[in-house]
Amino acid sequence: MTTITGDMLIGRTTVRGSTATLRAIQAATGEEIDPPFGGGGETEVQQACDLAAQAFDTYRETTPEARAAFLEAIATEIEAIGDTLIERAALESGLPTARLQGERGRTTGQLRLFAKLVRDGRWVNATLDTALPDRAPPRPDMRMRKIAVGPVAVFGASNFPLAFSVAGGDTASALAAGCPVVAKAHPGHLGTSELVGRAIQKAAIACDMPEGVFSLVVGAGIEIGQALVNHPAIKAVGFTGSRAGGLALCRTAAARPEPIPVYAEMSSINPMFLMPAALTARGGDIARGFIDSLTMGVGQFCTNPGLVIAVDSPALAQFKTAVTEAVTAKAAGTMLTPGIHQAYRHGVNELAAASGVSQIGMGVAANGPHDAQAAVFETTAATFLKSPQLQEEVFGPASLLVVCADDAEMRAVAEHVSGQLTATLQIDPADYAAAGALLRVLERKAGRVLVNGFPTGVEVSYAMVHGGPFPATSDSRTTSVGASAIERYLRPVCYQNLPQELLDASLKDGNPLGLWRLVDGELGRA
Amino acid sequence: MTTITGDMLIGRTTVRGSTATLRAIQAATGEEIDPPFGGGGETEVQQACDLAAQAFDTYRETTPEARAAFLEAIATEIEAIGDTLIERAALESGLPTARLQGERGRTTGQLRLFAKLVRDGRWVNATLDTALPDRAPPRPDMRMRKIAVGPVAVFGASNFPLAFSVAGGDTASALAAGCPVVAKAHPGHLGTSELVGRAIQKAAIACDMPEGVFSLVVGAGIEIGQALVNHPAIKAVGFTGSRAGGLALCRTAAARPEPIPVYAEMSSINPMFLMPAALTARGGDIARGFIDSLTMGVGQFCTNPGLVIAVDSPALAQFKTAVTEAVTAKAAGTMLTPGIHQAYRHGVNELAAASGVSQIGMGVAANGPHDAQAAVFETTAATFLKSPQLQEEVFGPASLLVVCADDAEMRAVAEHVSGQLTATLQIDPADYAAAGALLRVLERKAGRVLVNGFPTGVEVSYAMVHGGPFPATSDSRTTSVGASAIERYLRPVCYQNLPQELLDASLKDGNPLGLWRLVDGELGRA
Known part of the structure; x- marks a missing residue:
C-alpha cells in the first residue's frame, strides 16, 4: 500500500519541504x-526544473513506443493504488466514491x-517538400515535424482531483508530446496528489x-507557483482553476525575459438558449434536465449551466x-x-442582492458546514445587458434565467x-x-456548441473542444480535453537539406515509421 | 493606371485622413x-474595425471556392498594376527592380x-466522433472543425514591401482562414501600400x-497601431518588424480586456556553425557563400547570417x-x-567599440547618404558568453565570428x-x-535548421517554418511563411448532437465536400 508522507517528489527522490507546513483538510468537516506536508520553495522548484531541463532532450527523443508504454504504466500504477486513492480523494474533496x-x-x-x-x-505532422534542383532558384529539400516545446508546469484543478490534476489531461498530453512535467x-487534495505523483x-x-x-512540488501560497512559472527551463503552463489564478499566471509568464504560453482554463457560465418550439413541446423535461445538470457534483463543473436565456x-x-x-x-x-463554499455563498448573496434579480427557486437547505444549497435566479435581458457582474461565474449550483x-x-x-x-x-x-x-454567434463565443443536451459531461475523444474564447480560457486556439490537447505542447521545426543520417525517423526517406505524411501537398502513408 | 492619392481605404470607400500629414520618402535620397498622405486616427480605425466585424460572419462562411477565387483575384489585380508598382516600391525602398x-x-x-x-x-481539420448510444453513459455525436478567429490586424515589414506587407503572407493566410483584415x-512604403491595398x-x-x-489605414506615430490592436473587434495580430515594435504590440494585446494573440516575427541573428571537416575541406567556398548571403539585399533579411561559430x-x-x-x-x-540606415550605423559602431571584439573585414565604403557598408567582426566564445548585447540583431550586412x-x-x-x-x-x-x-540543441533554438546552405531565401511551401522561439518570434508554435501560416488564424469548435440541417458542409454525413476527415480516430476521405 502506498503511504502518504507529505514529501515532495523531485525526479527519482523524495524531498522534505522545510519552508512551510501545509495540512490536508477533510472537505466535509474542515478537520x-x-x-502534515512540508512545503518547498525556490530551491526545490529549481531542482525539479533543472532535472526537467536535463531530461528534455533525452525524453523528447524516446521512441513513440517507449513513451506510450510509459503513459500506460502510469495508468497501471494509478489503478494499483486501489481503494486508498479513492478513499483519500473522497476525504479531501468531499466527492462521492x-x-x-x-x-x-x-x-x-x-x-x-x-x-x-x-x-x-499524426501529431508529428510530418511534412516533406521535395527538392527541385532544376528550378531557378533551386528549391532545397525541406522536411517539417513537430517537436516538444520543453518542460511544462502543470497546475491541477480543485474539482477533478484525478482527471484534471497531477496525472490529468495536462500532464498526459504534455508527457505524450515529449515534455517533462513539473506539477504543483x-x-x-495534497494527499491525493502525492499518491498519484508516486504512481508517476x-x-x-x-x-x-x-x-x-x-x-511534484508542494508549497504554501502563490510563491511556489510563481517560482515555477518564472523558471527559465519551463516553456509552457497548463492550468485549470479560477480566473484570478489563471490571469496571475498569464501575467507572470508574459513578464518573463522569455514569455511562454499559458493554457489556462478559467471560468465559464455556459449559456443555454431555449428556443420557442422546444420550450413549448418539452419545457418540463428541459427544466428537470437543466436542474439535474446544474446540481450534479454540487455544481462544481467548469461546464455547469449558469445562464439560461429564453423569450x-x-x-x-x-x-x-x-x-x-x-x-x-x-x-x-x-x-x-x-x-x-465561502466563495459560493458570497456569489449567491451577490446575485440575491443584485438590482433587478429575483429568486425563482432554492434547493434543500444546507446541512453540513460546507454544504451548498442550489439556487436559481431570474432577471430581464435589459438588466442583464447593462450588468457585467451578472456574467461572473458563481462556482457551484447557481444559475440565472434571462428573460428576453x-x-x-x-x-x-x-x-x-x-x-x-x-x-x-x-x-x-x-x-x-x-x-x-x-449558431453563427455562438460559434464565436464558445469552444463547444450542444444541441438538446446539457453541457456537463466532457467526453475525452478526438472531436472534443474543452476550450473557448477569453475569459473561458487564455488561449482559444486549443483544448485542454481530448486528443488535440497534445498540440498545445508542440512546435514545428523545419529541416533543410539534412542528410538522411541526421533526420528523425519520422522524416526519413521511405517513411520507416509508416506515418501519415504530407508530401508535396499530398497526404498519404505510402 | 492606378493613381496614388494618399487616402485610406475603408471597406469599399476611400477616406482622407485629417489627423496628420505623412510623406513618402525616396530611400536613396531622403527626398x-x-x-502627401492623410493620416487617420481612432475614428477611421473604428470605422474599419466595425466594418470588419460586420463582415466576419458572412466572410468566414463564404464557400471555399469563393474565398479561393477572391485570393486569386487579388493576385491578378496586383499583376495588373504593372510597372507602376515596381517603380514605386523601388523608389520608396531602394530595392532593385x-x-x-x-x-x-x-x-x-x-x-x-x-x-x-x-x-x-485540410485546414478545416474535420474530426468526427460517432455517437455510442448504448455505452454507459451514452456518447453523443461530436464533430469538430476549425473556424476563423475573427478580424485580424496586419502590420507589414519594411524589408518586404510586397511579400510581407499589405497583401503579404499575413494578409493572405488571414483571408484564407476566413478572417477580414485591417492592414496598417x-x-x-506608403505609396506601395496604397497601390496594393487598392488591388485588394x-x-x-x-x-x-x-x-x-x-x-487599409494610414497614420503617423504608434497611436493608430495601438488603436487598431486595442479595438475589440480585432481578434489576432500579424506583425513583422523590430523587437521593440513587436513587444509593444504584445503588451497592448495582453492588456486588453480580452487579450488576443500577436504573431510577431521580430529579430534573429541566425547562427551558423562551421564544423571542422567541412571547414577544412571547403572553408573558402563557405566564406564566399557566407559573404554573399550576408550582403544580399544589403543584409536586410530576417534570416541574415549575423553570427558564425567555429572552433x-x-x-x-x-x-x-x-x-x-x-x-x-x-x-x-x-x-x-x-x-x-541610422540604426545600422549605430549597431556597427557599438560592435566596433565593444570590448573583446575586433574587425576582420569591411566592404567598400558607402557612397550615397543612406548606403550601408558591410562589416564582419570577431570575438572569442568567452567574451560572447558574458556579453548579452552581442546577441542583439544589427539589421543590415554585419556579422560576428565567435571563435571557440x-x-x-x-x-x-x-x-x-x-x-x-x-x-x-x-x-x-x-x-x-x-x-x-x-542538432538537439539547435532544434530547441530555431524554427528552421539548415545544412550546407545559407539561411537567406525562405521558401513558400508546405514544410517551411519561418518562426522560432522568442525573441525570434512572439509565438514559437507557428510560422509566418508557408502553408501552416493559416493555422494562426483558426480555432477549433466542437458541435455536439447537431442536426444535419445545422451542420457545416465540412461536417455533414456523407462528406459532401470530399475532405480528409478524422472519423473515430481514422483518417480518410471516403
Whole structure:
C-alpha cells in the first residue's frame, strides 16, 4: 500500500519541504488530516526544473513506443493504488466514491488514449517538400515535424482531483508530446496528489525514463507557483482553476525575459438558449434536465449551466414552475473546500442582492458546514445587458434565467456574453432557422456548441473542444480535453537539406515509421 | 493606371485622413515624394474595425471556392498594376527592380498557394466522433472543425514591401482562414501600400465580398497601431518588424480586456556553425557563400547570417582570410529607410567599440547618404558568453565570428544563443556525430535548421517554418511563411448532437465536400 508522507517528489527522490507546513483538510468537516506536508520553495522548484531541463532532450527523443508504454504504466500504477486513492480523494474533496471511481477511469483512459496517439504519430505532422534542383532558384529539400516545446508546469484543478490534476489531461498530453512535467500539488487534495505523483514516479523508474521527466512540488501560497512559472527551463503552463489564478499566471509568464504560453482554463457560465418550439413541446423535461445538470457534483463543473436565456411566453412560465419544483427537491451537497463554499455563498448573496434579480427557486437547505444549497435566479435581458457582474461565474449550483422580450433581444444577449467553454441550444425542427442565425454567434463565443443536451459531461475523444474564447480560457486556439490537447505542447521545426543520417525517423526517406505524411501537398502513408 | 492619392481605404470607400500629414520618402535620397498622405486616427480605425466585424460572419462562411477565387483575384489585380508598382516600391525602398519583380512573384504565388489550400480543406481539420448510444453513459455525436478567429490586424515589414506587407503572407493566410483584415500601411512604403491595398479593394468588390473584408489605414506615430490592436473587434495580430515594435504590440494585446494573440516575427541573428571537416575541406567556398548571403539585399533579411561559430584551427584562419577578401570586394548599398540606415550605423559602431571584439573585414565604403557598408567582426566564445548585447540583431550586412577553444565551448555558445528563425550547420560526413549532438540543441533554438546552405531565401511551401522561439518570434508554435501560416488564424469548435440541417458542409454525413476527415480516430476521405 502506498503511504502518504507529505514529501515532495523531485525526479527519482523524495524531498522534505522545510519552508512551510501545509495540512490536508477533510472537505466535509474542515478537520485536518495527518501527516502534515512540508512545503518547498525556490530551491526545490529549481531542482525539479533543472532535472526537467536535463531530461528534455533525452525524453523528447524516446521512441513513440517507449513513451506510450510509459503513459500506460502510469495508468497501471494509478489503478494499483486501489481503494486508498479513492478513499483519500473522497476525504479531501468531499466527492462521492462512485464519482471518484468514474473519474479514475477517465484519468487512466485519458493516459491510454494519449499512448495510442503517440503511437499513431499524426501529431508529428510530418511534412516533406521535395527538392527541385532544376528550378531557378533551386528549391532545397525541406522536411517539417513537430517537436516538444520543453518542460511544462502543470497546475491541477480543485474539482477533478484525478482527471484534471497531477496525472490529468495536462500532464498526459504534455508527457505524450515529449515534455517533462513539473506539477504543483493542489492544496485542496495534497494527499491525493502525492499518491498519484508516486504512481508517476514509479512508472518513470520502471520504464527507465530520464530522471526529471516528472516532479511534484508542494508549497504554501502563490510563491511556489510563481517560482515555477518564472523558471527559465519551463516553456509552457497548463492550468485549470479560477480566473484570478489563471490571469496571475498569464501575467507572470508574459513578464518573463522569455514569455511562454499559458493554457489556462478559467471560468465559464455556459449559456443555454431555449428556443420557442422546444420550450413549448418539452419545457418540463428541459427544466428537470437543466436542474439535474446544474446540481450534479454540487455544481462544481467548469461546464455547469449558469445562464439560461429564453423569450417570454406562457411556455416559459411553465418552464419556470418546473424549475422551481425540480430545484426545491435537490439536496444540498458538500463542496470541495471551505474556501470554495465561502466563495459560493458570497456569489449567491451577490446575485440575491443584485438590482433587478429575483429568486425563482432554492434547493434543500444546507446541512453540513460546507454544504451548498442550489439556487436559481431570474432577471430581464435589459438588466442583464447593462450588468457585467451578472456574467461572473458563481462556482457551484447557481444559475440565472434571462428573460428576453423577443428574438432580437435574445440575439443581443448572445452577442453580449463573453467567451465560454460551451453554449447550448434547446431546439425542435421549427426552431432550426432561428437557431442557425444564433449558431453563427455562438460559434464565436464558445469552444463547444450542444444541441438538446446539457453541457456537463466532457467526453475525452478526438472531436472534443474543452476550450473557448477569453475569459473561458487564455488561449482559444486549443483544448485542454481530448486528443488535440497534445498540440498545445508542440512546435514545428523545419529541416533543410539534412542528410538522411541526421533526420528523425519520422522524416526519413521511405517513411520507416509508416506515418501519415504530407508530401508535396499530398497526404498519404505510402 | 492606378493613381496614388494618399487616402485610406475603408471597406469599399476611400477616406482622407485629417489627423496628420505623412510623406513618402525616396530611400536613396531622403527626398519627399508627392502626393502627401492623410493620416487617420481612432475614428477611421473604428470605422474599419466595425466594418470588419460586420463582415466576419458572412466572410468566414463564404464557400471555399469563393474565398479561393477572391485570393486569386487579388493576385491578378496586383499583376495588373504593372510597372507602376515596381517603380514605386523601388523608389520608396531602394530595392532593385529585379528583386522587387521577384518579390511580386512571391506575393502572388503566395496568394495562389493559399487559394489552393482553401480549396483543399485540410485546414478545416474535420474530426468526427460517432455517437455510442448504448455505452454507459451514452456518447453523443461530436464533430469538430476549425473556424476563423475573427478580424485580424496586419502590420507589414519594411524589408518586404510586397511579400510581407499589405497583401503579404499575413494578409493572405488571414483571408484564407476566413478572417477580414485591417492592414496598417508601413511608413516606409506608403505609396506601395496604397497601390496594393487598392488591388485588394478592387478584387473584393469584383468578387462581391462583404464590405469590410479588407481596409487599409494610414497614420503617423504608434497611436493608430495601438488603436487598431486595442479595438475589440480585432481578434489576432500579424506583425513583422523590430523587437521593440513587436513587444509593444504584445503588451497592448495582453492588456486588453480580452487579450488576443500577436504573431510577431521580430529579430534573429541566425547562427551558423562551421564544423571542422567541412571547414577544412571547403572553408573558402563557405566564406564566399557566407559573404554573399550576408550582403544580399544589403543584409536586410530576417534570416541574415549575423553570427558564425567555429572552433579555432588553421582551417579557421584560412576561412577568416577568405572572409576578409570576400567582404572587402562587396559594394555598399542603399538601405530601406534613413532610420534603418541610422540604426545600422549605430549597431556597427557599438560592435566596433565593444570590448573583446575586433574587425576582420569591411566592404567598400558607402557612397550615397543612406548606403550601408558591410562589416564582419570577431570575438572569442568567452567574451560572447558574458556579453548579452552581442546577441542583439544589427539589421543590415554585419556579422560576428565567435571563435571557440573546443567543441564544448561551441556547444555552450549554441546553448547560450536566444531563439532564432534559423540555425545553420556546415558539415561533411566526418562531422555528422558532432552535428547530431548540436542538432538537439539547435532544434530547441530555431524554427528552421539548415545544412550546407545559407539561411537567406525562405521558401513558400508546405514544410517551411519561418518562426522560432522568442525573441525570434512572439509565438514559437507557428510560422509566418508557408502553408501552416493559416493555422494562426483558426480555432477549433466542437458541435455536439447537431442536426444535419445545422451542420457545416465540412461536417455533414456523407462528406459532401470530399475532405480528409478524422472519423473515430481514422483518417480518410471516403
